[in-house]
Amino acid sequence: MDQALSISTSGLNNINHNQIMGSSFIFDNFASSTPSTFPAAANNEKQTEALLTWKSSLDNYSQSLLSSWHGNNSCNFVGITCNDYGSITHLNLSCLGLRGTFDGLDFSCLINLLSLDISNNWIYGFIPSSIVGPLPSSIQNLSNLNLLHIYSNHLSGPIPEEIGKLVSLGTLDLSNNSLCGSIPSSIGSLTNLSILRLSYNDFACSLPPEVNQITRLSAFDLSYNKLEGQLPDEICQGKLLQNFSVINNHFTGLIPKSLRNCSSFIRVRLDGNQLTGNITEAFGIYPQLELMDLSHNYLYGELSWKWESCRNLTSLTISNNNISGEIPAVFGKMTRLQKLDLSSNNLSGVIPRELASLQFLLDLILNSNRITGDIPNEIGFLSKLEHLNLASNNFRGSIPAQFVQCTNLLSLNLSKNKLEGTIPSEIGNVRFLEVLDLSQNQLTGRIPQELGKLRVLETMNVSHNSLLGSIPETFGDMLALTIIDVSYNNLEGPLPNVKAFNEAPFEAIQHNKRLCGNVEALQKCDSPMSKKGNGDGGRGTTAIPVLTFLGFLLLASIVILLLIFVRRPRKNIKREDIGRLNDLDFLCILNFDGKAFYKQILEATEEFDSKFYVGEGAYGIVYKAEISTGQIVAVKKISSSPEEEILDFVSFEREIQALSNICHRNIVKLYGFCSHLQHSFMVYEYIERGSLRAILNDDEKASEFAWDKRVNMVRGVANALSYMHHDCFPRWIHRDLTSNNVLLDADYEARISDFGTARLLRPDSLSWTAVAGSIGYIAPELAYSTIPTEKSDVYSFGVIALETLMGKHPRDIVSWECSSSTEIGSPALLKDVLDQRLSPSRVRIRDAEDVVSIARLAFMCLQADPRLRPTMRQVSQELRIRVPLEMTFSAVSLEQLRDLNGRKFQGSQGD
Template sequence: MPSSVSISLVILVWTTTVITHVGGANTSTVAKSQSSSLHQEAEALIHAQWWWWRYEESPSSPCEWYGIVCNDGGSVIEINVSRTDWYDAQLRNFNFSSFPNLVRFKLAGVGLYGSIPPEIGSVSKLTHLNLSGNSLSGELPLSLAKLTQLEKLDISFNQMSGPIPLQLGNLRSLVELHLGGNFFNGTIPSTLGLLTSLSHLDLHSNQINGTIPSEIYNLKNLMVLHLGTNNLFGPISSKIGNLKNVVSLNLSHNLLIGPLPHTLVCWTNLNLLSLASNQINGSIPLEIGELRELRHLDLYNNSLTGSIPLEIWNLTKLVFLDLGLNNLIGSIPLEIRNLTKLEFLDLSSNYISGIIPEELTQLTPLQYLNLSFNILFGEIPQDVKNFSSLFVLDLSHNNLTGSIPMQLVYCYSLKQLVLSYNQLHGGLPFQVIYNVPAFVDLSHNLLIGNIPPGPGDYSFFRHLDLSFNNLTGTIPESLVYLCQLNMSYNSLEGQIPDNFWRYNTLESVMGNKDLCSDQISGLPHCVQSSLIIIRSTKIKKLNDTKIIVLIIVTLGFFLLGIVFLSRHKIVRNTEHESKPMKNGDLFSIWNYDGNIAFKDIITATEDFDIRYCIGTGGYGSVYKATLPSGRVIALKKLHRLESEEPAFDKSFRNEAKVLSEVRHRNIVKLYGFCLHKRCMFLIYEYIERGSLLYVLSNDVEAKELNWKKRVNIIKGIANALSYLHHDCIPTIVHRDLTTNNILLNSKFEAFVADFGIARPLNPNSSNLTTLAGTYGYIAPELAYTMVVNEKCDVYSFSVVVLETIMGRHPGELISSLASSSTQHIMLKDVLDPRLSPHINQTIAQSVVLLVTLALAGLCSNPKSRPTMKQVSQELSILRSQLPKPFVEISMRQLMNQEIYVIEK
């Protein structure tokens, strides 16, 4: 840090220079006044400690410092900084009242944390305020309403919370308002309709609810309206047509209902229209063809019906078109060739039929093409070779026939090829397979022949799924470098390569009866298999004639069987298609007590009506329902498209498997599940108060969550993890323990939930894993060892403990633990300020113990962390009185275990 001599010298040089500039009249009133003002500005800049590297190098005028602009009189008019190597970067260190001439203030992406001080309202001349991309928290200060000359306000991508103040309606000069990427809640203030100069309104990715206020539609100058990823509900008003100057409209990922208003498609300048992931119904208006400037159209995941209007194929400037996950019908027209600039096309999860037209292959700029989950038939066009820019090609879950075209080898950019669940036949073109390095899924087809070895080392390969085909021969040695390989349910034979088990499990080769291995149980021993093969070979040589006759006879019966089975399959498929619409009992539900039927779920939720939805996640929605028995349940339902995504499907099934095998009072109870490919959901007991994260982020509920309740919550979590780690065989690791995955009932009892990526530990395996979990809770060693164990959960638990005690994520505290500054951080100063710091002796002892355990669990060396059984036991022991007053205990003392010693 700078010395006092350097600081004084900076101020002296700056003020002397300015006095000389005004004529050197030291006794003049103007000079004295200006000198005093500049002196205050210099002191304020130095006190902020943001430019310490500058005035340690040379005590020049702050007007020459990085990011500072002064007027002719030497007064600061602009601060525009983008450095990220600041020390103690907080706005509270900055004295805004010392800058009467400040016009622009931009500290975007510089690592600021803490709250925005109310003193910011004193900078009356401010026109541009940009604090985006930081870690600021707390509520917006009401003093912002005093900045009446403000033209741009950008506080996007922080951690701000609370409601959007009504007083922002006073900022009549405001042209741009950016509050997206925060945790703002409540409704959109109708007072924003008073900002008649507004051209940009961005409130996306918050927790805003309610309807869109009609006053917003009075903003005639609005060009950008982004309200996506919130909890807005209700229909889209026809008044939205008043916003004729809008070029970008994003209302995606909300709960909007009703049809698309025809007034929406009257904007001749509209460039982007995104209404994805809502409940929009009806057909796509024909008038959409009038949006000739449209480049981005996203209507994904709605309930749109009817055919795709031909007018859409006349929007020749389209670059992005996503109509996936709707109920659209019809075929892909020849007019699709008009979209010559298209780079992204998703028509998946609809009822589109017919063939894939050759005209589609004329869209050479395409980078993403997804036609999966439709009723397409015929062959894959041979001119797919035109897709030289294609990254992703997904044609899965259709009725495509023919062979895999060799022309795919010319798709040089292809990273993901998914052709599964079709009726493709013929051999495997190794040139195509080994040309796609990231992800290839050809499963559930009619492919035959050997798996080609291919040249070279495929260590760059990531995923290959050839399961459920008719492949024969052996597994090539060159494929053992694959990270994920699925060869199950084919007719493969011979010894599995030695290095195969490095990345794969027994499930990868199940259903191949003639495979053997000497390295893993569950497969025949290769020596025995070799003897059987030799013996079989001799018998075959002696009985060639008999076998030929037998094959001919068998083939005759086989052909007759095919005819019979085909007829039977047609009848069965007809019944299968009609039955779900009449009787939900077709979908089987596993459950504990046998009293939950599929029809009960459908009745209780009115077929998953939006009114019963209480939350949405990245790939599913949560519903609350009351069964005929009176039991209240929660259902997590997987979205239709995501249910067929391998990662999401695996996570969903994994949670069902884990929760069906564990029983603990502090683990959420799974009543049942339905894992049918058309309808996937899990049934839990309903936990009334929601997540611990929600309670901590709500000031009213956080105050109700007193110290005693918080201590009991942590004890419950510790007991649940101790059970998973030490009482389950094999040990189960949660891998994603966060405050968002801890649920609280009406009595504030804790329940561990969300076991989607939980994993049993194999004592005979290295337990290698991919990096998974939630940023801020993941144990640091996972980034470089990729080995999961129970100590990873201990680290996450420790973060949750500190977050519960502090009322916010402890990221700042964890970052400073290694520095000497923690010696001066007192325990009382990190406690949640919303609760009284005056706590009784018993609770004080518990809080001290909890923080001590948490700090021990954050140790960088996993072996030095306590186990969850030790943590649970420590919390059950009655502690002696604290050796010193609670208010005098520092974090450094708890790190060194000077108050309580944790046995390991």
């Protein structure tokens, strides 16, 4: 967890020690007053000796990273800055990957140290007592302090009453700690305060009324505490408040009148409280407002026409309240709106056709209301729409074919309505659709075969309708499909031979007419021969001898092949007779006793019971297993026995040994491989937090995945790929890099997995089209070349880098970058496409520099011509360099980032 602390050095000697539990720490002098100048008589030799002594306490790898630390002049050491007198003033060792503690560093020699940055390393233990500790009452001595940042640490206890003596304070940020107790009334003395952030703590109290005395506030954030009582009455009396956030507390009562008249608002988050009152009267006109979230409260009344005055509004969420009435047609005038969520209320009437004017709308969420009428055809005009949820309403009529115009649609949920007619075949042209739910309607007719073109569809539910006929054969091409429900229809015929149907529970296919297939409780499908019967004029009788002869030839061929195979030499393969396990053949390439370990895995997973399921990767399902030693491992059960496809066991063993010998902090460790004719599996290191995709798809987890963690994760992926491409022998190409196989450990450190799996299990298949789950990450040149290269991995890295920054797959940007177009539609600013769950406007300067750097490099990696892409070594090296921004972060545009790629790496093919 990144830790940041910014405080004046004037109180340095009055602060006690505090334990650091995370991976990074920042200390800096941001005081507005001139910092104290310590005497220049520091012993330079002692400084050098102290640094070299500390270096020697680190592990060998860390010492190699500090190879410039030698000699008698510490001012020449990497990461060291000195003043004119040769005394160390700044120590910056961020992002080096150092491991160890600060126990061996004598800070008493560094008397003129102004800033210390060891962020994004593996430093653990205690912070020396001469630097920082728990928030002490002696902090009152910093009377000239203008800025106090101690966010993202492990501070505990209450805020001291003496905080009120910091009368010059303009910014106070104590967020993301474990502070508790009450907020002192003395905070009202901080009348110069413009920014107050106390979010992500354990405060459980009501706010002191003295908070109303802080009239210069522009940002007020108390989110994610246990605060109760009413919101401050006069918190906006200074008319300067722009950002007001109290997410997930226990506030009750009415919305204060001062908030209704606070025309300076830009972002307001009141969601997750117990606020009451009439929404029609509680809010005013906010010409600068960009985001308003009132969800999960007890507000009632009707939606006001005043919202049309919020012409800058991009996100309006009022879900899970008791709002009634109709959706005002004037909502169509909020032309910058990107998200409209009015779900789980009591809204009635129809969807106003004026909403078709919202050309930048991405999310339209109206489920769980009482809205009636037809679904307007005009929804098809919302060309940027990604998520449409109209479930659990009273819509009638047919499904509009105009949905085909929503080419960016990712999820479409029309379930639990009264829709009639057939499923429009045009939906098959919405090529990015991932979720389709049309269940619990009154749909009839056949399932259109055009739906088989939805190659990235993951979930489809058409249950509880009156659909008939067979399931189209084109569904056999839907390789991304994982969840299917066609129950309670009149379907018949064979199930498609894809994983979603083959592994579907009976509940997902029950109550149909005559479905057949290889699913338990379904009858087997009749063979084509038996369906023909004897109505062929006796030709079936003639065919029997022919088939018998062909069968004999096939059997003879198999016997000959088996004899040849058995006589082949198989050197260096550990094969074991495992006795009573049906005397089946057994292969194990593993750093354990194969026979015993195989049994342990079966016992630990209860023969791969679904309760141990943790995810799914290429070629198999992943289970969590705790073996007898107490070690937890990840076990990937291979979908089909690799022995069916692996003919050269000696080569296979060498590949496994090569993979298991790879040791890099950003690559998941492979322990080995076990194969039995009953089960085959690969055994990996277990990574706690799961995949990047799972984290980004979970709002709560994504909100905790802060910018510094995301930056560090991208660096880790780059380091791993650089190692694979340039430092391994033989070199490795991942071939299937996606957000699903980038895993994160407890410290949000990136670990890439699944590399080499395709090469191991399908050595003759070099085509990416044979690799599951890579749609959306495939380099464009693989459309005409079936051989992936290092530059294919570079392209996939560019997609993942942008996905990490945006919080979702960057489809539009990837399409734009790979096209010949030089323009992209609004919004064209970087801040507008970043993950809004992290409030991009609040990104720290150092994080902003890193985010811009990653985005710039991502565009380089996404160039259509692979020769113009950098190598991963170049990317990894570039990510170590922090380039100061030449403009404000909010002004950086995507066009500028695209132009910045320059073609600096043109023709880079080597190291």
